[in-house]
Amino acid sequence: MSREQILKAIDDEISKLQQARKLLQSSGGKLVSGLPSNGRKTRARRTLSPEARARIAAAQKRRWAKQKKEAA
Secondary structure: OOHHHHHHHHHHHHHHHHHHHHHHHHOOOOOOOOOOOOOOOOOOOOOOOHHHHHHHHHHHHHHHHHHHHHHO
16 A cells, blocks of 8 residues: 555544544433443343242252262
């Protein structure tokens, strides 16, 4: 590439970056699409009741006991 081609490519890139900057400034700092920066919608975390936690813990302990019994 010649020096003129390199300078033109740099100028084109600067122009694109300036347009992107203007777009971000005009949106008030918020993402234009309304989505998080990774592009995926976020879900609210679901909470487990204490009873559900106890059932899950008991089931896991049974699995561990079964595994330990089979290994012995």
